[in-house]
Amino acid sequence: MERAAVVAGLGGWVPPTVVSNDQLAEVLDTSDEWIRRRTGIRERRWVSPGQSTGDLAVEAGRRALASAGLEGVDAVVLATSSPDRHCPATAPEVATRLGLGPVPAFDVAAVCTGFVYALATGAGLVALGAAETVLVVGADAFSTLLAPDDRSTRVIFGDGGGAVVLRAGSSTEPGALTGLNLGSDGSLSDLIEVPAGGSRQRSTGVPAKTEDTYFTMQGQTVYAQAVRRMAESVQETVERTGWNLAEIDSFVLHQANARILAAVARRLGRPPERFLSNIETRGNTVAASIPLALADGVASGELRPGHKVVLAGFGGGLTWGSMALVWPRLAAHRTVSPEPAAAATEVGMP
The missing domain is CATH 3.40.47.10 (Thiolase/Chalcone synthase)
Known part of the structure; x- marks a missing residue:
C-alpha cells in the first residue's frame, strides 16, 4: 500500500x-x-x-x-x-x-x-x-x-x-487523495486581475489610478475558459483515478456561478443534481468555495461516506486543477455562527 x-x-x-x-x-x-x-x-x-x-x-x-x-x-x-x-x-x-x-x-x-x-x-x-x-x-x-x-x-x-x-x-482507504491534475495559461493572465498594487505597477513610480486597485474580470471569455478547463481537468482526473464519469456521486466544483456549473454538467454529460452547489447563499468565495461546498454538502446530507467525489477549480492566472477521493466519515462542525467560537457542533447553518 x-x-x-x-x-x-x-x-x-x-x-x-x-x-x-x-x-x-x-x-x-x-x-x-x-x-x-x-x-x-x-x-x-x-x-x-x-x-x-x-x-x-x-x-x-x-x-x-x-x-x-x-x-x-x-x-x-x-x-x-x-x-x-x-x-x-x-x-x-x-x-x-x-x-x-x-x-x-x-x-x-x-x-x-x-x-x-x-x-x-x-x-x-x-x-x-x-x-x-x-x-x-x-x-x-x-x-x-x-x-x-x-x-x-x-x-x-x-x-x-x-x-x-x-x-x-x-492510498486504498477512504479520504485518500488521488488523480491530481493541474494546469495554467499565463498568456491569458489579464482576464482576471487586480491591475495595480504589484511590483509591475509600483516600479513605474506613477501613482495607481483608483479603478486599477480593484478586481476586474472579462466575464464572457472567463466563462468559456472556466467551462472548458474544468470539464477537461475533471475528465483527466477521472481517467487517472481509473474511474469513469458515470461512477462519480458528487462533483464539487469551484462555485463561480450557477450557469458555469450547469454548463460543465452539460459538457460532461452528467445530471446537474450530481454537482453540489451552495452558490445561492454563499456567492463566489474564491479559494474558500470548494471546502465550503464540501462542508455544506455534508450538512445537507448530499455528501455521504463512500461517495466517489471529484473536486475541480478554475481561476486567475489562468489556473485550473482537480483531484478525486472517496468521501470518508468525518466528525461534523458548524460552518456559520453569530460570532467566532473556539469550537462548534455541526456543519451547516445554525
Missing part, C-alpha cells in the same frame, strides 16, 4: 454579515431578479470593518482541527488571493493564532483554483514524509477588492474560509 494524504477533518466559516440582492439593488443598477438569473446567487456574506482573510482562515482551521480531533499539525498551507498584507504571508500568523507552534506555514496564490493547488501542496508534504498532518485552508475576503460601483463583480463574490486536515495514510 502506498503512503497517501487522507482527508481527516473538515471545517468552514463565513462571517455573520448577510448581504442580500435587494441590499445591493439599493446602491447599484441591478435587481434581485437580474442577479439570480445571471448568477444563481440570492445572498452572500461579507466581512465587517476590521475583519480579514486571516480571521476567516483561523475560524475555518479551528473547526477542521476539531473535526479531526487534533490540537496540532505539522504544517499549514493557506490558499488566498486577498492576504491580510502584501508582506508577510498570512499563514504564519494563522498558525500562531491557532496555537500550532513554529510549524512551517505559507500562502499559495492561485485565486479560485487556490484550494486545489494548496491541497496538492499539502498532499506532497505528506507523500514525501515531510509531514504527518497538514492543515490546508482556503480563505478570501474578496469583498475588500471589489469596486463599490461595479455591478459586474460586486454581486458575485462572498467572503469565507474552508479547511481540511490531511493525515498520512494508505
